[in-house]
Amino acid sequence: FSRLKSGLSRSSTALKDRITGIVAKKRLDEATLEELEEALIMADLGVETSAEVVRLIAKDRFGKEVGDVEIREALAQAVAGMLAGAVEALPHRAEHRPQVVLVCGVNGTGKTTTIGKLARQASEAGLSVMLAACDTFRAAAVEQLEVWGQRNNVPVIRGKEGTDPAGLAYEALARARAAGTDLLLIDTAGRLHNKAELMEELRKIIRVIKKLDMSAPHDTLLVLDATTGQNAHSQVEIFTDMVDVSGLVVTKLDGTARGGVVVALARRFGLPIHAVGVGEGIDDLRPFEALAFARALLG
Numbered sequence: 309f310s311r312l313k314s315g316l317s318r319s320s321t322a323l324k325d326r327i328t329g330i331v332a333k334k335r336l337d338e339a340t341l342e343e344l345e346e347a348l349i350m351a352d353l354g355v356e357t358s359a360e361v362v363r364l365i366a367k368d369r370f371g372k373e374v375g376d377v378e379i380r381e382a383l384a385q386a387v388a389g390m391l392a393g394a395v396e397a398l399p400h401r402a403e404h405r406p407q408v409v410l411v412c413g414v415n416g417t418g419k420t421t422t423i424g425k426l427a428r429q430a431s432e433a434g435l436s437v438m439l440a441a442c443d444t445f446r447a448a449a450v451e452q453l454e455v456w457g458q459r460n461n462v463p464v465i466r467g468k469e470g471t472d473p474a475g476l477a478y479e480a481l482a483r484a485r486a487a488g489t490d491l492l493l494i495d496t497a498g499r500l501h502n503k504a505e506l507m508e509e510l511r512k513i514i515r516v517i518k519k520l521d522m523s524a525p526h527d528t529l530l531v532l533d534a535t536t537g538q539n540a541h542s543q544v545e546i547f548t549d550m551v552d553v554s555g556l557v558v559t560k561l562d563g564t565a566r567g568g569v570v571v572a573l574a575r576r577f578g579l580p581i582h583a584v585g586v587g588e589g590i591d592d593l594r595p596f597e598a599l600a601f602a603r604a605l606l607g
């Protein structure tokens with residue numbers, strides 16, 4: 309989490325300084341707690357979560373004199389406690405060959421990059437991987453996925469520009485099956501400006517691959533960009549309306565002052581956070597670790 313720590317440092321230094329200023333030589337009274345709550349809200353933890361965190365740390369300390377180090381650690385522990393249910397690596401489902409993972413998200417959030425990183429992790433774990441370039445309308449997206457395929461030395465199934473994404477997904481699954489591939493990662497379109505069309509496209513992909521494997525897709529990941537703050541919340545709402553999202557990947561935590569959004573998202577939607585992106589490189593995908601994350605966030 310050192311990348312995360314340095315990436316979050318701008319925000320966490322500010323948050324750390326604020327917390328230190330707030331608790332300096334003070335008793336933990338109502339006013340101090342209110343100030344702490346406000347500092348957490350400003351770091352994008354969300355109103356409800358911030359209130360709950362402050363309530364938790366106040367339990368044994370209300371009216372007592374406290375130090376800033378103690379308070380920051382207590383806050384980190386409280387935040388980590390709230391995240392406990394959200395920590396869950398993307399499961400490897402050996403009973404399905406291939407395990408089919410549908411990856412969705414708005415364009416630019418880091419879908420393709422995340423697929424490249426996931427492919428790397430799976431390859432390193434000894435699994436065979438195939439990628440399907442089902443964002444068939446953006447030539448650049450297909451090219452980019454191709455590059456990730458080459459970097460990982462894994463096959464990429466692609467069609468001509470404008471190929472029907474569902475047909476391509478079907479073909480990819482058939483080929484992955486025939487090849488005995490362990491993991492099929494499907495990249496999808498993220499054109500939010502036409503929601504109805506996108507929803508139909510995603511649902512059709514799902515319908516069609518079910519013709520080959522009723523249980524597929526086994527995981528439906530939604531990729532979110534942490535730097536978009538509140539937008540990430542509305543993206544979860546929009547995509548969970550369209551498809552059965554099973555887990556989240558939150559990217560760009562290396563360059564944001566808004567890391568707290570991860571806590572708010574986890575609390576609000578009850579979805580597991582499978583991994584976090586902390587850079588543009590192939591190895592910059594980390595498992596989500598609650599306490600390490602909370603400590604990085606709170607300085």
Ligand code: GDP
Nearest residue numbers: 415416417418419420421559560585586587588
């Ligand atoms: P897509 O349109 O959703 O497929 O998004 P891309 O995978 O093309 O990513 C969009 C941009 O975000 C690219 O420039 C990526 O290098 C960058 N990116 C993706 N993930 C991360 C991350 O975790 N950290 C940083 N700093 N950049 C990222």
